[in-house]
Amino acid sequence: MFDVIVLGAGAGGLTAAIHAARAGAKVLVIEKTDACGKKLSMTGNGRCNLSNLEMGPEMYNASAQEDIPTYFERFSVNETVSFFSSIGVVTQEEGGYLYPVSGQAMSVVSSLQRECERLQVTFVFEEQVKAVSYDDEALAVSTDRNRYASRAVIFATGALSGTKKCGATGDAYYILEKLGIFSTERYPALVPLLSNDETLPEVSGVRAFATLTFMTPKKDLAAEYGEVQFTKGMLSGIPVLQASDVVAKALALGEEVTVRVDLFPSYDDDLYEALVLSVLERKELPGMERVSILDFLNGFHNSYLNETVLRKMKLSTSMKVKNISREMLRSILMHYRRVVISVDGAASYEKAQATAGGVPLNAMTDTLMVKRTPGVFLAGELLDVNGRCGGYNLQWAWTSGAIAGKAAAEYAKQ
Ligand SMILES: Cc1cc2nc3c(=O)[nH]c(=O)nc-3n(C[C@H](O)[C@H](O)[C@H](O)COP(=O)(O)OP(=O)(O)OC[C@H]3O[C@@H](n4cnc5c(N)ncnc54)[C@H](O)[C@@H]3O)c2cc1C
Incomplete structure (x- = not known):
């Protein structure tokens, strides 16, 4: 005994x-x-x-x-x-x-x-x-x-x-x-989340610092800041893992979950406004007639994420900057603070x-x-x-x- x-x-x-x-x-x-x-x-x-x-x-x-x-x-x-x-x-x-x-x-x-x-x-x-x-x-x-x-x-x-x-x-x-x-x-907790969002292009391997707000149509579930990893069909990185238990629970209860991504988390509103103004000024520079919006945004943020933002706004990536109004360009730039991506599941326990x-x-x-x-x-x-x-x-x-x-x-x- x-x-x-x-x-x-x-x-x-x-x-x-x-x-x-x-x-x-x-x-x-x-x-x-x-x-x-x-x-x-x-x-x-x-x-x-x-x-x-x-x-x-x-x-x-x-x-x-x-x-x-x-x-x-x-x-x-x-x-x-x-x-x-x-x-x-x-x-x-x-x-x-x-x-x-x-x-x-x-x-x-x-x-x-x-x-x-x-x-x-x-x-x-x-x-x-x-x-x-x-x-x-x-x-x-x-x-x-x-x-x-x-x-x-x-x-x-x-x-x-x-x-x-x-x-x-x-x-x-x-x-x-x-x-x-x-x-x-x-x-599962501390687990990557799955996304079938069609507007995410082939982003495998892209990493970006962001503030993530996970939400259902009724309420915000969790907000986390850190480096997000975008891979095909999957979101991971510490801020995703941290929120994953409440998200997995909401999904299991049949709730619709999305995540709002702020891709400029270190900019407050004033600083971001100043950034937007400087970008709007660049649009008017001589020689911009031939430049596509995707090329124009090169350097503003990660090229794959630029593509995502344009797809989210149902805009063509080959559109010439000269054909985009100042108001439209402003609204494209503002979109980087609220990219909404669907969350469709949590990865298996094996990855938790x-x-x-x-x-x-x-x-x-x-x-x-x-x-x-x-x-x-x-x-x-x-x-x-x-x-x-x-x-x-x-x-x-x-x-x-x-x-x-x-x-x-x-x-x-x-
Ligand atoms: C990849 C990975 C990395 C992690 N990294 C960290 C980290 O860095 N920091 C941190 O804080 N946490 C981390 N964790 C979480 C941490 O490992 C767990 O919280 C912790 O191991 C739980 O301890 P436990 O004793 O409850 O279970 P376990 O460590 O899982 O031990 C349970 C034991 O029970 C045995 N067992 C199960 N069923 C039976 C049975 N029927 N009969 C006899 N034996 C049985 C199992 O074989 C196992 O040996 C990580 C987890 C994973 C998967």
């Missing part, structure tokens, strides 16, 4: 196992793949952006914002840095973003695993947890090969984002449902870095035990907590893992 069984050897599970073992518990970790931390090893483009010094509830989804401070009071960013130092991982800050100095996500995985081994945590690999049930005084964990007994169980099986190879198959939702624990609807939705925090105690099932704790992406890009999702995995690990060990002692 174990004191604590941790399901899943990812970011949350390994942290939970260490904290439970440090609190004196006899711990077993069951992992369905053949190794620890497969997803963790891919984070931050292999560098592992493990947290962020700019922390607050607004960095997380709206449904988690009220409850999440309780958990960060119990295990903060500072405690995370100390925790990593205690397992030999030195961290450094880059503009608020925290990374291991090693620059290797793999070093984070191996340090977590080594600490588990030092604490004599038992691991079983390549066993898939299929069910958890109450068995007299204990909890029984059934895998595809064995059955284990424990006083407390921590579900840290992750959710749906990332490739199937890293274990992201959402098994736990169904196991939890059998225990009467339900999740809210799930959507997080999952929106999951078991809601109001179903949990302050120590991440499920209120209705004593001895059953949850950690990580499985909960209805998804953060912005920048280390917030891993921070949630460390915070929730540490809290659940300590509390499960205490529960097992009772």
Whole structure:
């Protein structure tokens, strides 16, 4: 009989196992793949952006914002840095973003695993947890090969984002449902968005700084600033990823979503007006009779995006500047501040870095035990907590893992 069984050897599970073992518990970790931390090893483009010094509830989804401070009071960013130092991982800050100095996500995985081994945590690999049930005084964990007994169980099986190879198959939702624990609807988060907009020409590879306002006919969903990447049929880049969870949800609810793109985000109205006036003056220069509007705009903005603006306005790219009135040219130039593009879907979970939705925090105690099932704790992406890009999702995995690990060990002692 174990004191604590941790399901899943990812970011949350390994942290939970260490904290439970440090609190004196006899711990077993069951992992369905053949190794620890497969997803963790891919984070931050292999560098592992493990947290962020700019922390607050607004960095997380709206449904988690009220409850999440309780958990960060119990295990903060500072405690995370100390925790990593205690397992030999030195961290450094880059503009608020925290990374291991090693620059290797793999070093984070191996340090977590080594600490588990030092604490004599038992691991079983390549066993898939299929069910958890109450068995007299204990909890029984059934895998595809064995059955284990424990006083407390921590579900840290992750959710749906990332490739199937890293274990992201959402098994736990169904196991939890059998225990009467339900999740809210799930959507991919931190994911590129799809667009069938016909006015986007072959823009593959175009990058531009912009302010994006995602909206439905009824309301604005989110506004984000940053570098957008336009690829055929797809919008990506940090500002797109940041808004993707609310957009994916609106699309799943059958809403029509568009994004208004301001391609001159660093210009305020006065500065932009001055820019427009200078462009209008250029139109009158001698020799402009032969110049097409597309060539005229060359240098004003990216040539592919110039084409998009003209297509949006149903104007021919070969039209001569001399044939365009001053008013028309002004309205073309003003269009760069409000290019509206349709958004038709979110890319698949395979391309997502997080999952929106999951078991809601109001179903949990302050120590991440499920209120209705004593001895059953949850950690990580499985909960209805998804953060912005920048280390917030891993921070949630460390915070929730540490809290659940300590509390499960205490529960097992009772
Ligand atoms: C490409 C990519 C890059 C990312 N980069 C960052 C970043 O830089 N910073 C950041 O903050 N976040 C990042 N994230 C998000 C971050 O990786 C997750 O938030 C985090 O890994 C979630 O931790 P977890 O422990 O809940 O789940 P996971 O890390 O997914 O671990 C779950 C584990 O449970 C195992 N498992 C699943 N089902 C079962 C079962 N039935 N039986 C046994 N084991 C099971 C899985 O195999 C897996 O090992 C990134 C995500 C992706 C996909």
